[in-house]
Amino acid sequence: xxxxxxxxxxxxxxxxxxxxxxxxxxxxxxxxxxxxxxxxxxxxxxxxxxxxxxxxxxxxxxxxxxxxxxxxxxxxxxxxxxxxxxxxxxxxxxxxxxxxxxxxxxxxxxxxxxxxxxxxxxxxxxxxxxxxxxxxxxxxxxxxxxxxxxxxxxxxxxxxxxxxxxxxxxxxxxxxxxxxxxxxxxxxxxxxxxxxxxxxxxxxxxxxxxxxxxxxxxxxxxxxxxxxxxxxxxxxxxxxxxxxxxxxxxxxxxxxxxxxxxxxxxxxxxxxxxxxxxxxxxxxxxxxxxxxxxxxxxxxxxxxxxxxxxxxxxxxxxxxxxxxxxxxxxxxxxxxxxxxxxxxxxxxxxxxxxxxxxxxxxxxxxxxxxxxxxxxxxxxxxxxxxxxxxxxxxxxxxxxxxxxxxxxxxxxxxxxxxxxxxxxxxxxxxxxxxxxxxxxxxxxxxxxxxxxxxxxxxxxxxxxxxxxxxxxxxxxxxxxxxxxxxxxxxxxxxxxxxxxxxxxxxxxxxxxxxxxxxxxxxxxxxxxxxxxxxxxxxxxxxxxxxxxxxxxxxxxxxxxxxxxxxxxxxxxxxxxxxxxxxxxxxxxxxxxxxxxxxxxxxxxxxxxxxxxxxxxxxxxxx
Amino acid sequence: xxxxxxxxxxxxxxxxxxxxxxxxxxxxxxxxxxxxxxxxxxxxxxxxxxxxxxxxxxxxxxxxxxxxxxxxxxxxxxxxxxxxxxxxxxxxxxxxxxxxxxxxxxxxxxxxxxxxxxxxxxxxxxxxxxxxxxxxxxxxxxxxxxxxxxxxxxxxxxxxxxxxxxxxxxxxxxxxxxxxxxxxxxxxxxxxxxxxxxxxxxxxxxxxxxxxxxxxxxxxxxxxxxxxxxxxxxxxxxxxxxxxxxxxxxxxxxxxxxxxxxxxxxxxxxxxxxxxxxxxxxxxxxxxxxxxxxxxxxxxxxxxxxxxxxxxxxxxxxxxxxxxx
Numbered sequence: 001x002x003x004x005x006x007x008x009x010x011x012x013x014x015x016x017x018x019x020x021x022x023x024x025x026x027x028x029x030x031x032x033x034x035x036x037x038x039x040x041x042x043x044x045x046x047x048x049x050x051x052x053x054x055x056x057x058x059x060x061x062x063x064x065x066x067x068x069x070x071x072x073x074x075x076x077x078x079x080x081x082x083x084x085x086x087x088x089x090x091x092x093x094x095x096x097x098x099x100x101x102x103x104x105x106x107x108x109x110x111x112x113x114x115x116x117x118x119x120x121x122x123x124x125x126x127x128x129x130x131x132x133x134x135x136x137x138x139x140x141x142x143x144x145x146x147x148x149x150x151x152x153x154x155x156x157x158x159x160x161x162x163x164x165x166x167x168x169x170x171x172x173x174x175x176x177x178x179x180x181x182x183x184x185x186x187x188x189x190x191x192x193x194x195x196x197x198x199x200x201x202x203x204x205x206x207x208x209x210x211x212x213x214x215x216x217x218x219x220x221x222x223x224x225x226x227x228x229x230x231x232x233x234x235x236x237x238x239x240x241x242x243x244x245x246x247x248x249x250x251x252x253x254x255x256x257x258x259x260x261x262x263x264x265x266x267x268x269x270x271x272x273x274x275x276x277x278x279x280x281x282x283x284x285x286x287x288x289x290x291x292x293x294x295x296x297x298x299x300x301x302x303x304x305x306x307x308x309x310x311x312x313x314x315x316x317x318x319x320x321x322x323x324x325x326x327x328x329x330x331x332x333x334x335x336x337x338x339x340x341x342x343x344x345x346x347x348x349x350x351x352x353x354x355x356x357x358x359x360x361x362x363x364x365x366x367x368x369x370x371x372x373x374x375x376x377x378x379x380x381x382x383x384x385x386x387x388x389x390x391x392x393x394x395x396x397x398x399x400x401x402x403x404x405x406x407x408x409x410x411x412x413x414x415x416x417x418x419x420x421x422x423x424x425x426x427x428x429x430x431x432x433x434x435x436x437x438x439x440x441x442x443x444x445x446x447x448x449x450x451x452x453x454x455x456x457x458x459x460x461x462x463x464x465x466x467x468x469x470x471x472x473x474x475x476x477x478x479x480x481x482x483x484x485x486x487x488x489x490x491x492x493x494x495x496x497x498x499x500x501x502x503x504x505x506x507x508x509x510x511x512x513x514x515x516x517x518x519x520x521x522x523x524x525x526x527x528x529x530x531x532x533x534x535x536x537x538x539x540x541x542x543x544x545x546x547x548x549x550x551x552x553x554x555x556x557x558x559x560x561x562x563x564x565x566x567x568x569x570x571x572x573x574x575x576x577x578x579x580x581x582x583x584x585x586x587x588x589x590x591x592x593x594x595x596x597x598x599x600x601x602x603x604x605x606x607x608x609x610x611x612x613x614x615x616x617x618x619x620x621x622x
Numbered sequence: 623x624x625x626x627x628x629x630x631x632x633x634x635x636x637x638x639x640x641x642x643x644x645x646x647x648x649x650x651x652x653x654x655x656x657x658x659x660x661x662x663x664x665x666x667x668x669x670x671x672x673x674x675x676x677x678x679x680x681x682x683x684x685x686x687x688x689x690x691x692x693x694x695x696x697x698x699x700x701x702x703x704x705x706x707x708x709x710x711x712x713x714x715x716x717x718x719x720x721x722x723x724x725x726x727x728x729x730x731x732x733x734x735x736x737x738x739x740x741x742x743x744x745x746x747x748x749x750x751x752x753x754x755x756x757x758x759x760x761x762x763x764x765x766x767x768x769x770x771x772x773x774x775x776x777x778x779x780x781x782x783x784x785x786x787x788x789x790x791x792x793x794x795x796x797x798x799x800x801x802x803x804x805x806x807x808x809x810x811x812x813x814x815x816x817x818x819x820x821x822x823x824x825x826x827x828x829x830x831x832x833x834x835x836x837x838x839x840x841x842x843x844x845x846x847x848x849x850x851x852x853x854x855x856x857x858x859x860x861x862x863x864x865x866x867x868x869x870x871x872x873x874x875x876x877x878x879x880x881x882x883x884x885x886x887x888x889x890x891x892x893x894x895x896x897x898x899x900x901x902x903x904x905x906x907x908x909x910x911x912x913x914x915x916x917x918x919x920x921x922x923x924x925x926x927x928x929x930x931x932x933x934x935x936x937x938x939x940x941x942x943x944x945x946x947x
Contacts, residue, residue, distance in 0.1 A: 068852050093857070101854030108852075113845035117944055118867045127863060128853045163943040179853070 013043035014186055014219050015067075019079035020089070022062045022071065022243075036062040038243045039079070046186065049213065049220040051234035051251075053227065055266075055487035059243035060223045064189050067221075068106055069096045083187070102132040105180035109192035111172035115164040122160030125179050132183050147178040150215075151208060168578040170201035174208065181212065189221045194229065198349035198514065200575040203558035206233055207574060225488065227270050228560025231255060231567040239263045251564045269492040271521040273544070273559045274566065281492035281521065300524060301340030304508055305361070305476055309333045310370035312353070312360040316583055328582050330356035332532035333370070340475070341502065343509040345523030345540070347516055347555065351579050353532040354512045358478045361510070362394055363387060374476065392422040395469035399481035401461035405453040411464055412449035415439065418472040438467045442497065459490035463497070470501065478510040483518060495522055516559050520544050528552045531582055531590040536622075538615035548615045548622040551575075551591050589620065597621045641946075646932070653928045657921070661711070664920040665704055668913055675720035675911045694720065707917065716918035721910045727918035730903055735922075737807070738892070738899035742884045744819045749826035749880070754873065756827070757834025758861065764839060772831060779828025784887050788821040788894045805896040818895045822887050826880055833876055838869040867941050874938050878931045885923055 022037040037059040044050050052060045065071050067081050067088050081088040084103065088096070100106070108114040116124055125147070126140035135143065141160060148156035151174045164172055173193060180188055190209070194202035210233060213220060222234060230237055231251065238248040239260065247260040258264050268282035312331040331353045338344050346354045359365040361372050363379050372379045374394060382390060395418075398404035405414055415438065416431045436446045442463040453461055462482060469477055479498065483491040499522060502509055513519050519526055526543045528535045528551065536549040547553045554575045561567045575594045580586055589607050592598035601620050612622045676682060676690050691697045695706060710717055716727035756776070760769040795817060796804035808814045841847065842865055850864045889901035896902075900919060907915035939945050 070848060070851055097854040097856055099854065100852055106852040108845060108849065110845060114849045116846040116850070116864050116868075118942055119864065127855060127859070131853075131855055131859070165944045176849075 014046045015044045015081065015083045017042050017079070017081045020063060020066065020081060021078040022059070022066050023076045024074055025076060035243050037066070040245055042238055042245070042248060044187065044219050044221060047213070047217045047219050048235045049222060049233055051222045051224060051230040051237045052240060053224055053230055053237060054240035055225060055489060057242070058240040060240050061191055064106070064191055064221065064223055068100050068104065068189065069093065101128055102183040103185055104187045104189065105183070105185040106189040106191065107176045107180050107193050110196045111169055111176050112196065114176060115172055117164050120160065121162055121164065121175055125160070125182060128179060128182050144182065147182055148175065151178040151212070153178065169197055170204060170578050173197060173205055177208065181216065181218070184216060185218060187219045187221065191223045192225070195224070195226070199516070199558040200349060200554060201578065203572065203574055209233065226560065227267060227562035228567065231562050231564040232560050239266070255564050266488060267562060269489045270562050271495070271517040272561060273517040273520060273556065274561050281496055300342040301506070303337050304340050304375055305338040306373040307334060307336045307361055308371040309335055310357065310360050310372065311368040312356045312365055313368045326583060329532050329585070330582065331360055334534055336527065336537070338476070338508050338510065340508055341506045342525070343502065343511055343523045345519035345526040346510060346512045346529060347514060347519050347526065348529035349514065349579055351582055352529040354529050355480055357529070358396065358480050358510060358512055362396055362478060389422070392418070392472045393474050394476040394478070395472070395474040397465050397469050397477060397479045397482045399484055401458050401465055401485060402453060404465055405461060407453055410450050410452060414453070414464060415467045415471055418468060422472045434471060438471050442467045458486050459493060462486065462494055466497070470505070473505070476508045478512070480512045481514070484513065484515065491518065498522065516555060528555065531579065531585050533590060534609060534618055535591065536615050536617045542614035546613060548612045548617040549619045550595050550597050550621070649932050656928060657924055660924045661708070661917070661921060664917055665707065668911070668916050669700065671911065673911050675913060677911070711921065717914040719912055719915045721907065721912040721915065727914050730915060731900060731918060731922055734898065734900035734903045737897060738888055738901060741815060741818055741822065741892070741897060741899060742888055744815060745822035745826065745884055746880065748819060748823040749830055753827045753830025754834050757831040758838055760831065760835040761838035761842065773835065776828040776831045779824050784821050784825060785890050785894065787824060788891060791817050791821055807897060818891050818897055822884055822891050826883060830873060830876065833872050834869065837872045838865060841865045841869045871938065871941055874934055874941060877934050878927070881930050882927055885927070
């Protein structure tokens with residue numbers, strides 16, 4: 001407590017960081033020192049929100065961790081960070097422990113792993129109060145319950161007895177925030193607090209942080225890669241790249257009058273949800289305008305894929321003598337058609353069944369019911385051998401670029417693998433010629449062929465993954481969150497590449513993503529899924545300009561737009577709560593538990609897809 | 623809303639109790655075939671061994687041997703004997719001992735087991751206390767001298783079998799230094815158990831220390847420990863309040879094999895130190911082809927280990943609430 005009371009002239013900032021550097025000396029003589037943060041200076045005033053944005057490796061998280069004394073022991077720190085008259089960088093752990101958790105708190109990216117799964121939530125919260133405010137456990141638990149109330153956690157007292165795994169991601173992040181605010185800190189450091197959450201939940205958390213800041217007057221240091229989040233929440237922004245500050249100023253100044261090339265390029269690389277004219281995404285470091293390959297130059301041909309009432313289910317838990325097998329209906333009757341050269345975007349929150357749908361279409365999981373017809377052949381009727389041959393025509397690109405490449409195979413072997421499978425008689429020389437050609441098409445040097453996946457960046461790995469998917473010249477490619485793990489600038493390159501490839505090869509794409517802006521950018525048509533069912537399907541512009549389903553409307557309104565003036569003047573439909581468990585979906589319309597329009601009919605009758613305006617919608621009220 | 627939540631909570635509670643009961647029941651059911659296989663294997667193995675319970679250096683007249691065999695039903699076909707044994711077992715009757723003719727096997731087990739339990743229990747307690755402390759210390763000072771010395775000692779402890787270690791300890795502490803008694807239970811005071819307990823515990827201490835170190839290091843790297851540090855909790859509280867419980871998971875799963883290890887270890891150790899425990903009866907029973915005694919001890923320990931593994935699963939569930947029973 002004494003720390004908070006320390007005399008501080010009113011005009012001094014809350015935190016003054018000067019010349020902050022973080023470096024990791026190489027262990028061996030031939031290893032270079034890594035400079036994670038270089039000479040960073042900034043101030044935070046009481047009650048303000050400063051955003052630090054940058055791509056991975058820019059040093060934004062390292063800066064925050066150094067303030068909290070959480071860097072690994074091998075890190076070297078220099079500079080100063082004056083908070084309440086003390087230099088945070090030079091305090092020992094004992095003195096730092098009086099400040100962290102009390103006057104400065106921190107919340108982290110992944111609420112799944114940042115809470116201790118082995119300890120009840122109440123105990124995790126009460127420890128903080130017992131430590132910093134000397135409360136008894138009883139009083140501490142009472143205060144904890146009040147704080148959970150304040151962060152809008154329903155039935156707060158019951159939550160204290162629960163364990164983290166019993167709660168949803170959004171609930172856990174609320175609990176993280178509540179724990180961080182227990183001692184009424186003057187500064188809250190939030191490291192990517194909403195990155196691991198679905199958009200509707202992200203919108204809830206951002207609104208909550210905004211409201212709490214007004215109630216408590218806490219200053220926030222918000223670390224994020226998402227320009228939209230910054231535009232909505234921050235007073236000032238600091239842009240970082242390669243450990244250095246590129247620019248720092250008020251939100252409006254940085255977004256509208258940026259003096260820095262990198263900042264401008266970064267902003268241009270972000271696909272925007274509200275963009276009417278499709279364009280080629282700008283690529284950072286490449287300011288020359290390239291020929292635009294927009295959607296209209298990619299014509300759609302005749303239908304090549306038909307999915308009819310597809311159902312995919314998984315058994316959940318093992319059956320016991322007194323327990324029937326419970327099924328999780330990941331995909332509960334989805335039908336769709338796809339033409340040659342067409343891109344169908346599929347969006348929805350985690351657990352909506354979009355990845356299961358992809359795997360079902362490709363027959364990678366057992367299809368419980370329904371038919372998938374590719375180029376006139378029903379895949380479910382084929383024997384193993386024929387199906388294997390058909391796989392040449394349908395390929396998939398995965399989310400995690402590095403994890404989806406075998407670490408013990410060279411790039412050449414990885415990319416050539418489909419050739420082994422589908423053209424077993426092809427000579428090695430001929431295979432290598434093809435591999436070389438496709439790598440070059442992907443913008444990768446042929447010299448990479450004998451290297452291993454870990455030597456490449458995420459974006460390069462994803463190009464290798466795409467090369468592998470395309471080398472056997474498939475007709476249908478399913479991209480399962482292909483850019484979610486990538487930085488904005490790399491994402492722009494991959495999206496551009498996919499669009500070019502589609503145009504060249506006439507590919508039909510199913511593009512699965514949770515980022516609605518990217519999907520808008522690349523898709524001809526967009527399908528919104530909720531709990532294994534289609535909520536709405538429509539042509540891209542129709543869906544984004546006049547969404548019919550209340551869920552589509554809420555999703556779109558939850559996506560932050562990287563434009564402060566637009567973002568701060570939007571009317572939001574905030575969805576309450578989380579996606580219900582797919583093990584026990586609500587009766588009738590699955591969305592009714594969160595729907596503002598829900599009535600008795602929605603609980604009784606499952607809405608079928610019907611035409612409304614330019615969309616196909618599954619809603620009684622659309 | 624509140625009432626609904628309370629109902630939901632109560633519902634979750636009874637549901638939890640029900641899964642607990644059904645878990646216990648499932649385990650009970652699955653224990654039956656395990657035990658049957660164990661009994662059949664032990665029965666077969668001891669009968670395959672050459673010789674019989676009444677072979678002595680002096681030839682017994684054939685008619686007496688026939689009478690003996692008849693009295694103990696050894697003249698029946700094997701499957702009948704097996705069936706007879708199982709029937710007795712189902713009624714809790716381990717049968718009479720062939721060697722200690724005035725005792726039933728049940729009486730022998732009742733005499734030997736308390737001694738073995740004391741020995742094994744103390745060894746296990748010591749192994750856990752010392753092993754976990756040393757392992758945690760080594761994890762906290764990772765790659766320091768403390769760490770290296772502790773882990774080298776642990777490696778040695780694992781490598782030396784206890785039938786080598788025990789005589790060495792006797793030589794040092796009992797024969798040379800004369801600090802501790804060399805064997806027997808003497809007046810029954812604990813000092814007589816010091817050397818047997820240490821010999822039995824040392825390999826387990828070593829293994830548990832290594833396990834603890836590894837899992838503690840991993841836990842200390844996890845995100846929730848970073849959160850605890852960011853909350854300004856001091857190191858002691860982070861270790862005891864946040865890290866210990868998850869770090870204990872591998873140790874708890876090792877408790878099953880550890881118990882088995884201590885039981886088999888005690889067979890040897892009791893022999894070396896002349897402790898009149900169950901292990902000694904077992905060894906002598908095996909040497910004398912005392913069929914019922916050997917079978918009795920095997921079944922008894924089998925049940926014990928199955929029960930212990932059940933307890934371990936419950937402890938696991940307590941340590942990690944995500945585990946489904």
